[in-house]
Amino acid sequence: MKTIAYIVQKEFKQIFRNKGMLPIIFILPILQLVILSNAATYEVKNIKFAYIDSDHTSTSRELVEKFNASTYFNVLADFDSHDQASSAMLAGDVDVILEIPNNFERHLLKEKKASLSLIINAIDGAAAGVESGYVNQIVQNYNQNIKTELMDASQKAVQPVSIVSIPSFWYNVTLDYKTFMVPGILVLLVTMITLFLSGMNIVREKEIGTLEQMNVTPIRKSQFIIGKLFPFWIIGMGLLTIGLILAKVIFNIPMVGSLLLLYGYTSIYILVVLGMGLFISNFTDTQQQAMFISWFFVVIFILMSGLFTPIESMPKWAQIITEFNPVKYFVEIVRMVLLKGSGPLDILPQVLKTLLYAIVMNGLAVWSYKKVS
Amino acid sequence: MKTENVIEAKALTKKFGDFTAVNKISFEIKKGEIFGFLGANGAGKTTAMKMLIGISKPTSGQANVAGFDVYTQTENIKKNIGYMSQKFALYDDLTVRENITFFGGIYGLSRKRIKEKTQQLVSELGLEEIKHQLVGSLPLGWKQKLSFSVSLLHEPRIVFLDEPTGGVDPITRRQFWEMIYKAADRGTTIFVTTHYMDEAEYCDRVSIMVEGKIEALDTPKELKKQFKVDSMNDVFLRLARNIE
Ligand SMILES: Nc1ncnc2c1ncn2[C@@H]1O[C@H](COP(=O)(O)OP(=O)(O)OP(=O)(O)O)[C@@H](O)[C@H]1O
Ligand SMILES: [Mg+2]
Numbered sequence: 001m002k003t004i005a006y007i008v009q010k011e012f013k014q015i016f017r018n019k020g021m022l023p024i025i026f027i028l029p030i031l032q033l034v035i036l037s038n039a040a041t042y043e044v045k046n047i048k049f050a051y052i053d054s055d056h057t058s059t060s061r062e063l064v065e066k067f068n069a070s071t072y073f074n075v076l077a078d079f080d081s082h083d084q085a086s087s088a089m090l091a092g093d094v095d096v097i098l099e100i101p102n103n104f105e106r107h108l109l110k111e112k113k114a115s116l117s118l119i120i121n122a123i124d125g126a127a128a129g130v131e132s133g134y135v136n137q138i139v140q141n142y143n144q145n146i147k148t149e150l151m152d153a154s155q156k157a158v159q160p161v162s163i164v165s166i167p168s169f170w171y172n173v174t175l176d177y178k179t180f181m182v183p184g185i186l187v188l189l190v191t192m193i194t195l196f197l198s199g200m201n202i203v204r205e206k207e208i209g210t211l212e213q214m215n216v217t218p219i220r221k222s223q224f225i226i227g228k229l230f231p232f233w234i235i236g237m238g239l240l241t242i243g244l245i246l247a248k249v250i251f252n253i254p255m256v257g258s259l260l261l262l263y264g265y266t267s268i269y270i271l272v273v274l275g276m277g278l279f280i281s282n283f284t285d286t287q288q289q290a291m292f293i294s295w296f297f298v299v300i301f302i303l304m305s306g307l308f309t310p311i312e313s314m315p316k317w318a319q320i321i322t323e324f325n326p327v328k329y330f331v332e333i334v335r336m337v338l339l340k341g342s343g344p345l346d347i348l349p350q351v352l353k354t355l356l357y358a359i360v361m362n363g364l365a366v367w368s369y370k371k372v373s
Numbered sequence: 374m375k376t377e378n379v380i381e382a383k384a385l386t387k388k389f390g391d392f393t394a395v396n397k398i399s400f401e402i403k404k405g406e407i408f409g410f411l412g413a414n415g416a417g418k419t420t421a422m423k424m425l426i427g428i429s430k431p432t433s434g435q436a437n438v439a440g441f442d443v444y445t446q447t448e449n450i451k452k453n454i455g456y457m458s459q460k461f462a463l464y465d466d467l468t469v470r471e472n473i474t475f476f477g478g479i480y481g482l483s484r485k486r487i488k489e490k491t492q493q494l495v496s497e498l499g500l501e502e503i504k505h506q507l508v509g510s511l512p513l514g515w516k517q518k519l520s521f522s523v524s525l526l527h528e529p530r531i532v533f534l535d536e537p538t539g540g541v542d543p544i545t546r547r548q549f550w551e552m553i554y555k556a557a558d559r560g561t562t563i564f565v566t567t568h569y570m571d572e573a574e575y576c577d578r579v580s581i582m583v584e585g586k587i588e589a590l591d592t593p594k595e596l597k598k599q600f601k602v603d604s605m606n607d608v609f610l611r612l613a614r615n616i617e
Contacts, residue, residue: 006478014466209460215428216456218448219479372447373429 007227198277275361409576465509514545
């Protein structure tokens with residue numbers, strides 16, 4: 001215990017003495033959060049909207065009126081036939097076509113439910129996801145009993161998705177994409193910085209030769225590792241705190257759920273990241289190598305985390321891979337807890353998977369750390 | 374008095390792939406002895422030393438250090454030895470005092486003991502004015518002396534010094550050797566590598582390693598007699614030439 005305290009003390013001294021490192025730890029995250037959150041927005045405006053109203057009732061007209069009233073949609077035209085609408089989309093004149101079927105109103109009144117079909121130009125997949133979310137939002141606001149059915153626009157085999165539902169939109173009622181992105185970017189920042197710092201820190205000792213000096217002392221492997229990683233665990237939690245404060249102060253992100261829960265989860269999550277950092281540093285000899293490999297993983301993890309591309313719109317094999325992505329779980333949890341107010345039971349599956357990940361990752365890292373070569 | 378062997382190596386060997394860096398070296402070193410471990414660049418000195426201090430597993434052969442086996446009891450060895458690597462290995466971004474505190478701490482010295490040791494060290498090395506300076510800003514000679522003192526903090530039975538005086542001026546080298554003698558007088562065994570042949574003369578016994586093998590091992594006096602030369606320098610050259 002005392003040995004660990006000596007190591008932790010030394011680490012903190014070195015971290016805070018390193019004038020090149022401090023800005024990386026504290027200034028970069030702030031910039032990152034502010035810039036990325038503003039730039040990486042899903043917001044799609046001026047969507048070229050057309051509709052086919054085969055119902056011609058007050059209900060259908062009212063629905064179309066909702067789209068007219070929305071700032072996101074530009075209602076361009078109404079088409080008489082499906083073919084007409086499709087060719088307009090092929091020509092690129094229309095992004096979204098809503099088809100209101102015959103007997104729409106009747107179904108709604110009689111059976112308390114009705115369907116709409118929706119055709120979206122999905123050349124830009126991300127935009128399409130957002131557009132379908134918007135449409136759903138408007139339709140749901142108008143009447144909870146209506147379901148939209150996503151149709152295949154082109155004749156080519158684009159996977160038909162029968163019912164569109166992107167749950168995350170439901171908890172972001174104002175459709176403010178900052179609300180959606182900021183928690184995600186918070187995840188990115190905590191992950192990247194703790195991974196880079198921890199990975200490079202140990203390799204640095206290898207480079208300057210002090211690691212060898214450590215290995216000749218009687219300190220135990222576990223003491224050394226805990227002493228080395230604990231400061232970065234603290235820094236990770238600190239980053240989360242800075243991020244949350246910024247999210248509240250600058251972006252006014254709603255924080256519906258329990259922050260305690262979020263901190264609890266993060267404390268486990270950071271262990272995964274630190275395990276990775278240590279693992280990487282065990283297999284690299286220079287800081288550049290460690291940096292490069294960390295980047296490689298971070299980029300994959302982030303692209304496959306559901307942060308920028310919805311996991312639902314990934315191919316099946318990619319979706320399976322995302323199961324092994326801790327960042328995905330963190331993104332889910334942050335959004336669930338902050339925006340949706342999910343409780344411990346709701347996030348239990350993610351917590352367990354993260355915990356398992358932490359155990360495996362740290363096990364591997366400790367196992368591969370060798371005092372003797 | 375000096376009969377107890379603190380280091381024993383028998384046919385100790387280290388291979389990297391099919392390259393043999395250390396080839397069946399054998400020797401015995403007694404308590405309190407200053408043992409000079411000589412050899413040209415790349416002879417295998419550092420590699421041999423790393424096996425003895427328990428951070429590199431031998432390929433074959435046996436060795437005991439402070440009575441512990443280098444294969445199975447490395448952690449016990451580590452409690453009983455000090456090591457000063459060829460590469461300067463204190464923390465440049467910590468002050469003199471912080472380095473002493475840190476290394477004292479991880480060797481399990483009490484706070485009180487660390488304080489005493491720090492005071493003693495600082496006054497012995499004349500570091501009073503600079504004890505709050507970062508080690509990185511010190512001249513090399515001071516760094517080396519500090520590094521040696523730190524390796525002695527926990528009062529190890531044996532201290533391994535890998536080219537401790539490389540690149541240091543003659544006066545500092547002289548002071549350094551005075552420190553070595555002082556430690557040896559207290560009963561610490563010194564295992565030291567060097568490229569300076571005048572330093573070889575200061576050792577109780579020396580071994581000369583050529584391409585992984587120990588080609589000669591005796592007191593400097595005996596070696597000079599054996600090769601019929603006046604200085605260790607000539608002994609060294611003789612040996613190197615014989616091999617060529
Ligand atoms: N990890 C390693 N892998 C492969 N070869 C190595 C390794 N470590 C050392 N060697 C080789 O073993 C030989 C002996 O190296 P060593 O560092 O022990 O020499 P040395 O006597 O200490 O030399 P110097 O006086 O330059 O410090 C060298 O040829 C070196 O290249
Ligand atoms: Mg060497």
